[in-house]
Amino acid sequence: MNSRSQWCKLAVLTLGVTAAAGASARTEIQNKGSDTLVNAAQSLAEQYGKINPNVAVAVSGGGSGTGIAAMINGTVDLANSSRKMSEKEIQAAQAKGRQPAEHIIGYDALAIYAHKNFPKDSITVTDLAKIYGRDGGATKWADLGITIPGCKGEIVVVSRQNNSGTYAYFKEAVLGEKGKFRQGTLDLHGSKDVADLVEKTPCAIGYSGLAYVTDHMKALCVAPEAGKPCVKPTEETAFNGTYPIARPLFMYTNGAPTGELKKYVDWIKSDAGQCIIEKEGYAPIKKVKCK
The missing domain is CATH 3.40.190.10 (Periplasmic binding protein-like II)
Structure with a gap:
């Protein structure tokens, strides 16, 4: 193999390692549940992706019960719900070693x-x-x-x-x-x-x-x-x-959120996130001034 071929092969390998490193550094948050909230959740996810491109939030509906069940089973990070979790659901979560944490994100x-x-x-x-x-x-x-x-x-x-x-x-x-x-x-x-x-x-x-x-x-x-x-x-x-x-609108996590998930939940509760909640037709959790 001549020196040019060796250089090209090394460049391709380097690019591949760089791409893989970039992909592994990206965090994906799974968000599922309430059909009432699904449009707002998608808007939040899209806007957050613009300000934090290293985080991808995947949103799907299916109903509050579906989202809560997914959180209990550990297949989502955030469960959207237009009702409070029932005592039966909380007990089912605890039986699997999960501790549901409630976040009111709008009304x-x-x-x-x-x-x-x-x-x-x-x-x-x-x-x-x-x-x-x-x-x-x-x-x-x-x-x-x-x-x-x-x-x-x-x-x-x-x-x-x-x-x-x-x-x-x-x-x-x-x-x-x-x-x-x-x-x-x-x-x-x-x-x-x-x-x-x-x-x-x-x-x-x-x-x-x-x-x-x-x-x-x-x-x-x-x-x-x-x-x-x-x-x-x-x-x-x-x-x-x-x-x-x-009624209040909820998101549930397994325990207090940490890392990128905490940053996302905190952003949803911030003025920027609450202005999106308001734009989608819901009442924010606090008075906000939106552009």
Whole structure:
């Protein structure tokens, strides 16, 4: 082998070692869970990658329960959840030697979606329980004294799948700890699916995150019961807790985060991360001034 060939071979080997070293130095954070949070989580990951290119955050949805289960099983670093972990889940984690650490990263007003032709601008939690609860008594809008143009049949009751944190929180907030959903609900996978169906269906009502409300539907003002003032779902009413169906949004780690994971979680809670949370339609955990 001549000297030029030897030099070329050495250069290729050097480049290969350098590339491998660069690849090994990059940290990957696995982030999975809530479909309510998935768009915000993707935005956070994309922006963080721009300011810290040595960290890649891989985001996927699947529901709060799915993310929490993955954290319990040790297959993700961060679990997104739109509800608190249950005691059963905490015990399952501890049985595997894991200690879940809770991080509140924002607040959400769980909006009640109605078709644009819905004749009212508000609804009570009491009426929501009649619509969604088992043996609640309201199967047609006429049962609540409501007439909707283009709707003559039963209420199309749109819900979420039972692995969803939104499903679990709505059940607790509207139906009570021991309440049960009525049979025959349309249980959809994600918030966008709920919004899309309600937009197109005059008889429908649905619920999901405030960030998925569009100009082609109504997000109803909600009162605790008849005779009480209703509150509109907004970032402000989610933050101050005046909206009746407001909730915190969580990320869970196994124990207190360290290293690059801690830096990422701290950044999410910083003004920069919280401005992204706000931009995505949720209330930040603190007052921030965003550009």
